[in-house]
Amino acid sequence: MSAIQYEKNADNIVILTLDSPNQSANTMNADFRAALEDTVSKLQADAEISGIIFRSAKKTFFAGGDLDELIQAEPEHATAFFNMIEEMKAKLRYIETRGIPVVAALNGTALGGGWELALGCHHRIALNDAKAKFGLPEVTLGLLPGGGGIVRMVRLLGLQNAFPFLIEGKQFTVDKAKSLGLIHDTAESEEELFEKALAWVKANPISQQPFDVKGYKIPGGDPKTPAVAQVLAIAPAMLRDKTKGCYPAPEAIMAAAVEGAQVDVDTALTIESRYFTYLATSQISKNMIGTFWHGLNAIKSGASRPKDIAKWQATKVGVLGAGMMGAGIAYTTASKGIQVVLKDVTLENAEKGKAYSQKLLDKKVSQGRMTAEKREQVLAFITATASAEELQGCDLIIEAVFENPKLKAKVTQEAESYLIDDGVMASNTSTLPITELAKASKDDSHFIGLHFFSPVDKMQLVEIIKGKNTSAETLAKAYDYVQQIGKIPIVVNDSRGFFTSRVFGTFVQEGLRLLAEGVHPAKIEMAALKAGMPIGPLAIQDEVSLTLSEHIANETRKALQAEGKDLPRSGADDVIETMIHQFQRKGKAAGAGFYEYPENAKKHLWDGLSHWKKDTDISEQEMIDRFLFVQSLDTLRCFEEGVLESVVDANVGSIFGIGFAPWTGGALQFLNQYGLEKALIRANTLQAKYGERFKAPQLLIDKAHTGEKIA
DSSP: OOSEEEEEOTTSEEEEEEOOTTOSSOEESHHHHHHHHHHHHHHHTOTTOOEEEEEESSSSSBOEEOHHHHTTOOGGGHHHHHHHHHHHHHHHHHHHHSSSOEEEEEOSOEETHHHHHHHTSSEEEEEOOTTOOEEOGGGGGTOOOTTTHHHHHHHHHOHHHHHHHHHSOOEEOHHHHHHHTSOOEEESSHHHHHHHHHHHHHHOSSOOOGGGSTTOOOTTOOTTSHHHHHHHHHHHHHHHHHHTTOOHHHHHHHHHHHHHTTSOHHHHHHHHHHHHHHHHTSHHHHHHIIIIIIIHHHHHTTTTSOTTOOOOOOSEEEEEOOSHHHHHHHHHHHTTTOEEEEEOSSHHHHHHHHHHHHHHHHHHHHTTSSOHHHHHHHHHTEEEESOGGGGTTEEEEEEOOOSOHHHHHHHHHHHGGGEEEEEEEEEOOSSSOHHHHGGGSSOGGGEEEEEEOSSTTTOOEEEEEEOTTOOHHHHHHHHHHHHHTTOEEEEEEOOTTTTHHHHHHHHHHHHHHHHHTTOOHHHHHHHHHHHTOSSOHHHHHHHHOHHHHHHHHHHHHHHHHHTTOOOOOOHHHHHHHIIIIITOOOBGGGTBSSEEOOTTSOOEEOGGGGGGOOOOOOOHHHHHHHHHHHHHHHHHHHHHHTSBOOHHHHHHHHHHHHOOOGGGTSHHHHHHHHOHHHHHHHHHHHHHHHOGGGOOOHHHHHHHHHTOOOO
């Protein structure tokens, strides 16, 4: 079966129905390209055609490029890849410039290549579906729109208006598309959609794109227009400030857009193809496609969920502790229509926790993203209480109290008697071993760790921690709940600090070690940003609070000493101790840490950090390597030790949980793409200079010798 079904009606209108064989969505794959070639041959052989309508036989219009195919493109394939893209675009350009009306009947979402196909039509009619999304999100995968999207969006919207949709990959709804003039009409049913498409073809027998009309001017002006030239003079510097040079895609998009706006359409399309080829054959796009597409899809389909256990849904969730974490968990759960009992020691505290949801919902209402009625519905799902009896009938209870084993044991024992049979008791802990916490439970097979990240409403990851005796059924329920509330689950085995907190700690400590070595704090923060981390280690330590880090380190040291082990002190420990006890600077919440937090002004590094200043000679690249290697090597240790069971969970968890540089595709993919032999040599060099934390795990040594990737 062809990916494009060709049909000509009595009015000589050709209806091209997109229907990729053996796929639930249409993509620009080999089947599509072959079908397009066949379709254009038929169109060229028929002089009687009066119009063309693109429609879809799938639930959505068109999903975009075939990422399985794109990830295979290597530098040595660049010429063949470029020619393939150019040939496909030439065929679409033929349809666009034949002079007869071309309509896209959009029955649903059209993203990436799908939106590019729609842009190649003269008239776009969309089904009036609030869930439908349009746009060009390729930048989020290290790519650019290579099917004419840059060229046509710039010509239809102008450079400045097109940039957010191209450089940031912003998606938009039917209403937004209409307001931009990108959707010309809407329909309430598929029948009406098709009828309107037919009517428009008949009413416009001669048609062409507005930008193909002689004398057409790009909205706002081309790059030579003074107002545009003024913006373009600073735009690259502003973009580089955001990307820190880690992401070539946004820069390539800007270059293709600006260069393409200075030439004719066909030359602009070729410029776009060149930049697309450069990105598609680069390692960074492969890293990002591998994790942000294949990895996330594997997690969505339950890669780490026990098989053969029926899907489950939480109906009533108890949250113990209405502080920031508990309040965030309550909000996120209630937002998905699940009943929540938010319990604290006093009703006043519980109400304060519920007020957090009110504040977030009020903001949505004020921004027009939610109705007042919907806000009241969500708030009605949250019951604030000081009474444990309100927990009666919960099928999941999550304790989110302070990181103190005795307190956690107390609230667990108080609450779990109200769970239904086979209900799940969970602890939102970031470091305390789940097997130990589970000892307080009447049935440790029903006990599990659910490690949320702050702020819960924004952070997408939840780290699920299996205790020694956690049952497969309990794990499956926890996985289902995390997906039910729209979060990304990764599964790890029990260990102090688990995966995310443990590896995250290595990043922060490396920054503190650099400070102790005498490196200027601004250089430390900038090196972390240039490595691809979202925030510097000193800034993040302030957010976490120095006192909490000191408390965790002391508790860990005590626990290890009880096991006959020890946690050696480092320069990082000395920095924290000095900051707290000598300088009384405890972090952002206390108003003073590594940064100053002036009212109504931007935070800035504290001058007193000169206390550690020495003449230290270290290159920026050396610092970048230290940040990336200390985390990736420890992630590999977690994998080697069985804390992590899958490379997908490691890569996705490192990016969404600890902010590991997204351009790398994750902490283990960083080593793979670096080259394992080279990574081993670099680790050995860093170990010789800085110590055991850079020691290569045996798994890296083995893989470097066999030439296999970490998989």
